[in-house]
Amino acid sequence: MSDLNVMTPEEVAATKAAVMNQLPGAEIQGQSPLHHAELEVLAQKGPKQGGVHLKELKLLGHLMLRMNPENADQLAAVERVLGVGLPLQPLTSVENGNYSIRWMSPDEWLIIVPGAETFDIESKFRDEMGGHYSLVNSSGGSTVLKVSGDNVVEMLKKSVPVDLHDSEFPVGKVVSTVFAKSGAVVRRTGEKEFELVIRRSFADYIWLWIQDASREFGLVVEA
């Protein structure tokens, strides 16, 4: 396929967007962005009591969808693929079993699915959804940290400038914001539980920051 002019129309259609299964066989272990922090060891050896709990939800599938939210056909296609419609209300999220969708911007959603299903879902999108959109696998580029506990709000108040009061930040709300000197997608999943989507390259910095900001409350690492 070195020259457009000698490709068949079928070939052209098939290559409009390049979709690839990026996962190797199960015999090769993936290393999440916080692999080097050895959270499993800390979970075993570290304190079991504390005001802030942290768990990396690692090696999940992260798909970034960009499309026009007024396209009814595409909205229907999303629902066929994920079993749930896109959250169209700004700063909200929806869930369906293992799938969650975060509103990111007026034409952008982050879909998080089990890692092994990523390629399958990506392929289904390509089958089910026509027209102009983009779907990008960014699973290697970010990870999810679940932070929870009695003092999780205080820890986050030291880290993000947004208002985390339950009246302003109810369960299900999503905000992309600065996290210390990096960034995070913050989503509330419970009264005292949040998920942070953070970028791989900044993960170590954010891990250091969370340890520091949690010190006065005690940090419990969960495996």
Added chain:
Amino acid sequence: MTQKNRLQSGGRIDRSKSLTFTYNGKSYQGFQGDTLASAMLANGIDVIGRSFKYSRPRGIVAAGAEEPNAVMQLGATEATQVPNVRATQQELFNGLVSASTNGWPNVDTDLMGVVGKIGGKMMPPGFYYKTFMFPQSLWHTYEGVIRKAAGLGRSPLENDPDEYDTINQHCDVMIVGAGPAGLAAAQTAARAGARVIIADEQAEFGGSLLSSKELLDGKPATEWVNTVVEELAGYKDVMMLPRSTVNGYHDHNFLTIHQRCTDHIADKAPAGQVRQRMHRVRAKWVVLATGAHERPLVFSNNDVPGCMVAGAVSTYINRYGVVPGNDLVLMTTNDYGYQTALDWDDAGRKVVAIVDTRANPGGARVEAARKRGLNVITGSAVIEVQGSKRVSGVSVAPISADGKQVTGSVTKLSADTVASSGGWSPVIHLSCHTGSRPVWNDEIVGFLPGPTVQKQLTAGGINGKYDTAAALAEGLEAGQKAVSEIGLAASEVALPAAESVEEGAPMSLFHIPHLKSTSAAPKQFVDYQNDVTAAGIELACREGYESIEHVKRYTAMGFGTDQGKLGNINGMAIAANVLNQTIPDTGTTIFRPNYTPITFGAIAGRNCGELFDPERYTAMHKWHVEHGAKFEDVGQWKRPWYFPKAGESMQDALNRECKATRESVGILDASTLGKIDIQGKDAREFLGRVYTNAWAKLAVGKCRYGLMCGEDGMVFDDGVTSCLGENHFLMTTTSGGAARVLEWLELYHQTEWPEMEVYFNTVTDHWATMTISGPNSRKLLAELTDCDLANENFGFMDWKQTTVAGVPARVFRISFTGELSYEINVQANYGLHVWEKLFEHGEKYNLTPYGTESMHVLRAEKGFIIAGQDTDGSVHPYDLGMGWAVSQNKPFSFIGKRGMAREDCVRENRKQLVGLKTTDPKAVIPEGAQGVFDPKAPIPMPMVGHVTSSYWSENLGHSVAMGFVKGGLDRMGEKVYYPLADGTVIEAEICSPIFLDPKGERQNV
């Protein structure tokens, strides 16, 4: 030592808890509840420092944030030194170590005191302005001496052992000040269900009520304070911040609060606690209940220790059980000042006289004083004080009704304390921070907050409502207003009944006349901290500085760390008088953040040490660390710089890395390259518009190098973009340019070409990228993939989807070294796995990791530019000799096309990028060196361009360099010279920048 000025009972101190502290090396006792200032006064310490310019002994004059003199150096160890702490705001703790900041060599026998007498004359107002600013080159010489003499404290020489942090807060109502007005506002807002933050700079809430004997509902006022504080503590959404100064009030109701969490406990914060915390608050509504500061009067020798602000004397007596002297003379322009004499009398010490500047005072407090038989002298003033390290007596004389002249003979009275009250100045500082200009009010003889665009309310003393009943009522009103603006239902609050005191009218008087003219009379201080006198202000006005802003700068009035809290209004009044205009006509200077000095620690917060700035790591970072990489910062990325082996110098390592790559195979972690996924049917057209070259015919499976320019036609980024699918591209950018390029694409898409169907997403972090480069790279890769790597099937500038070491990968055959190269991209979670597999198989090929420095050398040997190193925003593609990367024939224009066609961009003799071959092959021209055509030309020599890249090339056995030379592309073979700082000159020949393999055969094998 006994606390000779301590009362046996009374005040809010705990006499059962004795605390030891030191001041200038001597040990003293105080009590729990003392401030450093109250403890010093209790111990009879008169002199706490020397003045800035005249080196006069100075004592404590106030009891709060407005204190100009008692600015101390604290710290028991070198590491815990803190300068600029007001003794009046520092709570006493056991083991506190304090020292005066000004007093050289010590406050009691000050060498500067001798100099000061002369030095004063040598330093008239405007001294800085006139002398030190010219010649500017000598400022550094003066500065050291001035600083030492001025004594502004010093910073520690060791690292601060304490931690400081920052926290973000949000609320409905932010209440600044927890006096009667603030507490009433807080109670009102809290009961309505609002989210409230109330902050006060003092340790306890209560404000003025803590220092008075007033009754509320017939009980001590502090009982009401306790009730309200208890109630507030019960609300989940109310945050009470004592020891917290609201230091800045910024746009959109953003406030910064400096909380001193442990400054009152010990020299160093207890383990696990931060010393200070900065709160960054966003408030829907702000209530300023900041109260007022009492103004002292300006009279001769009013700086002699023992001269104090009247209200401060009452505070020391009532709150701390300290009477700061024995024999008091009170001078006042108003009724309220009488309270100090009454308090002094209650404490059982002698009131020598109450000197009232008014001819016929007659309010309730005046009557009370008369009833007690206190000596009230009316229509008179204390025109001069006697004494040097402590007041010994005063001169009292009758004055005219307008207060401008002495009208009779002087009576001398013996006294050790002079309290003065010139009325009150509302604390409008925070209101000024938002740009609001204060407004003069004749009735209260002071400035009130001006109109504001903020959602801001004011209550109590800041509005000139000094009476407790009025302050409470205003607090309630502000609370209800804020609540209703937020949309909450009004709450029920019953205010306590306050006693009402009938007061006579105050006199508007600031500057007490003397028998002599102001310039001839003994010094009358306006701004203690900067030694600004009434005479100095008059001189400034006479010299033509009529604007109050100019007077301020000329005299340095209000320039100190106290920002002129006590003196500014007096100074303006004096200037107005000299200029023969009113105070509102004269106007006022305004205040800026911060309200009080704040530590660097609190500003820095946790953004220090390892958290100073994020360090970004690639998926292979751990391997680099384990293999001894030296790192280079590229943006926030930590990139391996080079990998030295034991005993190798940097140059040794580079030589080895470069040779291994050219002779066998090297590997680079290129994960930091910016990567942008581009999808949509218009993606190709979009690329054609943002890149200078053509993209219409790039086929699926192919890669192309592109240059990106700004509208001005100047190169700002470059990289390879690959066609993944007909509507799908992967763009790479420079490591530092990734975010900027993505924003650039979004900017143009969203603002200029929204009709184009294209989406951009960053995938920089998603892919781990490793480049294997060198003649053996194909052999190495072949061991780990089934992909057909034969040149005819996988040629230069092709990419393939395949599997490498069992991991799905995209492999790009692109080269930044000029060697046969493969750039392997795998999902980053598998990056380290593939990297390690390459090394398992690479040992037999001497697979050598190299870092950014060898990358630079290898690309420079090939004349490849680095955007940002060989470009600086002032060069277009033709300047770089890269006209081949510009397509002038695209149907739609491209960004930069018009810019690079501007007259200046197409003129002759522009600086152009060329290769530079040194005559001495061993000479490496320093990067940044400026070239000249004639090294014998007289200085300043005409400079013709600088060197942008320059390295030793072990592969070529000579140095390689690139640089700009005027008209360089037409000067091939000519000489250019680089005179260096050491006097030597490096000669170089202008040549093609491609030093190695000009035909590009090595990468095409």
